[in-house]
Amino acid sequence: MLVIFDLDGTLLNTIDDLATAANHALKVCSFPLRSVEECRQFVGNGVTKLLERALPAGSGTPENIARMRDAFFAFYDVHLADQTRPYEGIIALLSSLQARQIQLAVCSNKYQAATSRLVKHFFPTIDFVSVQGQQDGVPVKPHPQMVRNILTRAQATPSDCLYVGDSDVDMQTAKQADVKACAVTWGFRPREVLAAYEPAYWADTPAQILLLPQIQRNNSGA
Numbered sequence: 001m002l003v004i005f006d007l008d009g010t011l012l013n014t015i016d017d018l019a020t021a022a023n024h025a026l027k028v029c030s031f032p033l034r035s036v037e038e039c040r041q042f043v044g045n046g047v048t049k050l051l052e053r054a055l056p057a058g059s060g061t062p063e064n065i066a067r068m069r070d071a072f073f074a075f076y077d078v079h080l081a082d083q084t085r086p087y088e089g090i091i092a093l094l095s096s097l098q099a100r101q102i103q104l105a106v107c108s109n110k111y112q113a114a115t116s117r118l119v120k121h122f123f124p125t126i127d128f129v130s131v132q133g134q135q136d137g138v139p140v141k142p143h144p145q146m147v148r149n150i151l152t153r154a155q156a157t158p159s160d161c162l163y164v165g166d167s168d169v170d171m172q173t174a175k176q177a178d179v180k181a182c183a184v185t186w187g188f189r190p191r192e193v194l195a196a197y198e199p200a201y202w203a204d205t206p207a208q209i210l211l212l213p214q215i216q217r218n219n220s221g222a
Contacts, residue, residue: 001218002129002156003097003209004147004179006165007108007115008043009187011090012122014110015040016083017076022054025071029064031055040188044169045141046109046134047072080114086122087186089206094126096210102218105130105150109140109169129154142172147179162214164203171197182209 008014019039026033034042034054042053051068052060097104105128108115115133119126130153132138132146139145151161163174166187171194174181183199184206185191203209 001214002103002105002151002154002161003215004105004107004150004161004163006163006167006170006187007106007110007118007133009166009189010087010164010170010184011094011106012084012086012118014080014084014118015043015188017080018043018050020082021072021076021079022050024075025051025068026054028071029067031059043188044109044167047111076114080118081121084118084122087206091123093206093209094123097215098126100215100218102215103129103154103156105132105154107132107141107146107150107163107173109134141169142176144173144177147173147177151177162201162212164209166194168193168197171199174199180214182212184209 005011015036019034019036022039023033039054042050048065048069051065051072055064055068094104104126106115106119110133112133112135116131119128119131130150132150134140147163151158158178161179162182163170163177163179164182164184165171166184167189171181171183175197180200182201182203183194184203201212209215
């Protein structure tokens with residue numbers, strides 16, 4: 001079996017560092033700053049979309065976006081783990097799934113370098129079969145290509161896969177990839193947003209994922 005996790009809002013609470021980097025870029029480019037709660041609504045579709053949404057209406061020109069991206073990356077690459085932390089219970093969940101010989105993967109719209117660094121930094125004992133971030137030439141979620149790439153790498157079928165995420169983007173991704181979704185309620189989107197996509201499962205805490213039927217059928221090694 002394979003369990004694919006979203007990163008931001010699912011495994012890691014990254015919102016404070018993302019908001020700080022976005023506001024740094026806005027300040028450098030002389031635009032008004034945004035609150036953390038505003039930034040929470042802007043994330044989910046990659047850095048460029050975050051910055052486009054953070055800019056004032058009518059300011060999203062290619063030139064402004066390019067300046068914002070340069071400022072964001074220069075800052076975030078240094079400060080990406082300042083305030084970011086795994087959600088409570090996540091490390092225990094991943095360790096338990098790994099002990100049950102369940103394959104694990106990460107699928108994120110965060111750019112690949114940052115995705116890889118954060119996963120390596122916070123989960124050094126977890127052997128992920130694949131860590132997929134945003135890469136040139138690969139469409140971002142909710143397009144299913146990243147999930148398909150992970151399935152190929154893991155030699156798994158959609159029926160043997162569970163996708164765990166906290167956002168509408170994640171629910172759409174799972175549906176388009178024809179895999180069952182587990183919506184988590186501790187992340188960046190409210191329950192009512194996720195409910196519109198009718199996920200197969202819900203989890204209010206990481207420990208509840210261990211009780212899901214698909215996981216219970218794969219208890220070897222536990």
